[in-house]
Amino acid sequence: MKNKFIDFCALCFRTNKNGLSRYYCEQHQPKTNLYNLDRSKLKRISKDQFSKMTGHIEKIRFLSRELDTLSPSPSYLLEHTRKIRQNGMLSFEPAFRLIENEYGKAYMKLEKGSFxxxxxxRWVLGYLVRLGYRNEEVQSIINEASDLDLFDIVVIVSARYEAYRRLQEHFPDRRKNKTEIQLSETERSKLMSLIKSTPLKPNGRICRKTLGEVMGTSRHKAGRLINKLKQNGDIDGDF
Structure with missing residues (x-):
């Protein structure tokens, strides 16, 4: 997305100023895992169009444009809403409504009430930081921006952020996330009490299905909780 404020990474919404490559952000440096993953996703979206590109730079710019197409373009909307003023000052309300209607994932980071x-x-800087920018990446841009520029920055960045999030949703990571289970002392004591009151199977092991029913959860979650207690040494490994 070509604009006068932020040089976007070719594969996401971040700035390309902090990477070793002039076209990518720090997280999308060439040959890294995230670079390969997101580049592959954009190539799949473009289907056979990418293969028609010839030069290296042309391919980079093509993928960046493909990313832009995943969310509504801010150009037309900016042209109309940026002209709205209240008491001689720019009103941000049109930007808030625009982001809510068109860029729902960005809107979740908006914190409109703090404006x-x-x-x-100050508010725009906080918004960009919540989206994932580092303060030092955008501070100088914000300092040099007029009220009208700030309005444009909010909308332009929201559109690019929305596009990247939609890309991730289009190609979800189907690998199972192994979330570490953390138990408070109260939860541990309650779980231990439930285990002690639950009848054991003939082989002396706790029945995960029965425990799950007592807890009001699945046998799989009950099993994970038992494994956590084993790891902590709260119950015997053969339990």
Whole structure:
């Protein structure tokens, strides 16, 4: 997405200023895992169009444009809403409505209630940081921006962020996330009490299905909780 404020990474919404390559952000450096994954996703979306590109730079720019197509373009909407002013000052309300209607994933980071018309630059900086930018990446851009520029930055970045999130949703990671289970002392004591009151199987092991029913959860989650207690040494490994 070509704009005068932020040089986007070719594969996401971040700035390309912190990477070793002039076209990519720090996380999308060539040959890294994330670079390969997201580049592959965009190539799949473009189908046979990517193979028609010839030069290296042309291919990079093509993939960046493909990413832009995954969310509504801000150009037309900006052209109309940026002209709205209230008491001689730019009103951010059109931007809030635009993001809510068109860029729902970005809107979740908006924190509209914290906006202050007296300090719009501070709010915009906070918004960009919540999206995933580092303060030092965008501070100078914000400092040099007028109110009208700030309005544009909010919408342009929201559109690019939305596009990247939609890319991830289009190709979800189907690998199982192994989330570490953390138990508080109260939860541990309650679980231990339930285990002691649950009848054992003939082989002396706790029945995961029965424990799950007592807990109101699945046998699989009950099994994971038992494994956690084993790891902590709260119950015997053969239990």
């Amino acid at each position: 202050s018309i007296s300090f719009p630059s």
